[in-house]
Amino acid sequence: MSERRPAAAADRLPVLKTHKVYVGGKFPRSESGRFDRALAPDGTPIANICRCSRKDVRDAVTAARAAQAGWAARTAYNRGQILYRIAEMLEGRSGQFEALLAAGGTAPDEAAAEVQAATDRLLHYAGWTDKFQQVFSSVNPVATSHFNFSILEPMGVVGVLAPESPLLGLVSSIAPAIAGGNTTVVLVTGSQPLPATTLGEVLNSSDVPGGVVNILTGRRDEMLAPLAAHRDVDGLLLCSPDPDVTRSAEIEAVHNLKRVAVRGHEDWTDIQSPYEITDLQEVKTTWHPIGS
């Protein structure tokens, strides 16, 4: 299972995996043809990954936009089942993810715990899809003869700067966004990108419609500004403890007044609540007269 390129054994040469990005339900390479190396902690190359360009970012936004209305129109029950399905797939491939984490330097027992926590987190948000609306929407007792209610609607397309936490943080940032009906463009720029590229395969086999989650690997300084400035992106989830990173992205986001949520945590163990969903929602208030 190790991703480290093993020496040729006498009887059989292992088949190595090409790590590609996940856009619109497909696994293309970067349009730029460029690559970076994923490294083990000791600096040994483990695999080549795509070094995506700003054009890849735009293509991913197009895919996310195309998928958004359909995803938001799915019933909450259906979205919950799909998130549950992601958890099932992740559980089934836990050994692979443990190996990927271990190859990136996570201790084996911690790797197993992280995969389990990520799986449980998906389950947690699977359960919220048909509940957060009940907890957070309201019927408003206006002083006129109107039926007035406020509900939550997804922001739309949400750009996610994924955290350094390679699996638990990644899942914790994507799951609440899509649980609430958003589609996402996820930038994976941390030192351990391989769980992310493999998570694309999990998503792709979990009935998640193409374009709901788009995962790009590459460099933050090349991808974040075009994503943050993109006028067809409605919200940003910036998972970075670096105030300079979030500040510059927030300035780019002013172009179309994107909503920006910042998550500076490095430890994602306890970052789980319905507020992770509601921070990526809009409140819509509707008035209907009561009369004959």
Add this chain to the structure above:
Amino acid sequence: MTESTQSTGLAAPKLRLGGADGWGYAPAPESTDHVELRDRYGLFIDGDFTDAADGRTFETANPATEEKIADVALASDADVDAAVAAARRAYEEVWSQLPPRERGKYVYRIARVLQERGRELAITESLDGGKPIRESRDVDIPLAAAHFFYYAGWADKLDYAFPGRGARPLGVAGQVIPWNFPLLMAAWKIAPAIAAGNTVVLKPAETTPLTALKLAEIIREAGLPPGVVNIVTGAGETGAAVVQHPDVDKVAFTGSTEVGKLIRRALAGSGKHYTLELGGKAANLVFEDAAVDQAVEGIVNGIFFNQGHVCCAGSRLLVQESVADEVISKLKDRMETLIVGDPLDKNTDIGAINSRAQLDKIEEYLEIGEAEGAAPFQTSCPVPERGYWCRPTLFLRASQSHRVVQEEIFGPVLAVQTFRTVDEGIAMANNTPYGLSGGVWSDKGAKAFRVTSRIRAGVLWANTYNKFDPTAPFGGYKESGIGREGGLAGLHFYLQPEAAA
């Protein structure tokens, strides 16, 4: 008025009450003798009225007469510093130490005094800002009082604001409000802020400072601890000093999208809390199955309420082709009955444009619309010689790319387009950078729900328009703003949830 007569009978002559055809209304002005206005107003800092540190003032005038009402202190950076320091001190030493129930009682007091002095405030609002007395009396002031009353009750119930979490206030809020609903916007800002335990520095608009300063008197009358509410008057520079002050924890701004973006940029990376209520270009969609007469009333209310100085105004009429001729014909007839004039006259429908600058902007758009090829229609009502006035105006045959369709005019100017299918209407409604509000007119409930759910905007009115309530969250999608005001959602923006246990 000539109508063609056919052998089959006479077309009934149109009788237009209030028009220039001899059936006008006698003037019905509101009495002003009980309203005390001073010649000079100071800044309200730390519970006292003071002159600006550098002694500067500006004039506020009556837009219906162009006559000066009073000199008002112009706050500089030093005054804003003093106001923020007072707010900080009040927050740390007094307001955050009070039992929540007692905090709520102060806010209730404000609501009650606003009601007691309601007529005085309504008249002051109409004098200073030009809005018809019917609106200031029946909408602005009662809603302002209702806002304080609603949020007062939240003060001791904050534990219920965030399910599963505790809640705590943010600290000092810096707030900047516009001139279209001066007292109501002050209420929207101050009431949730102080009920939640914050203290505030509020800057009213430079053309309409008077009701906010009367509110300061009321706050003093209500006995609020000094510094909980501070009001600094001035123009853009004063506002910039408030929102950029380093010791402000939360910024709340209502105004243009252009200025909102400047504020958002200045706040980038600061980690400060903010709400922005910005511009709009709402579509009012009239479907062929609408009750047409009601829809016409809704269109008129949507765009001509408060001279169209309304961020959520229904400034685009989208009417289904099959009923377009009927709707537009009835709309023109209804518009001809609208009375433009003295804001203090109880018959007035459309008051004065708020300022010379705003009138210039509206007139520029009237030229732009015509130059772009839309067909203008303006009513024939008389307008006073002095003051700033704009007759109700339509731009017929407007195109989606026209600036009068895409940009906020903030005046009594309605761009009219037609559509054929429901999907086309929704697409047109969503095709601007704004997303504050929208209206849907249809007697088919299922269609109304479908359309309201597909318009990307924060407030949707189905078979009504321009309704507001303190319990109903208000705020925009897209470039119409970030955050909500009103209701529990509005309270959230003056609180932060405690970290999970």
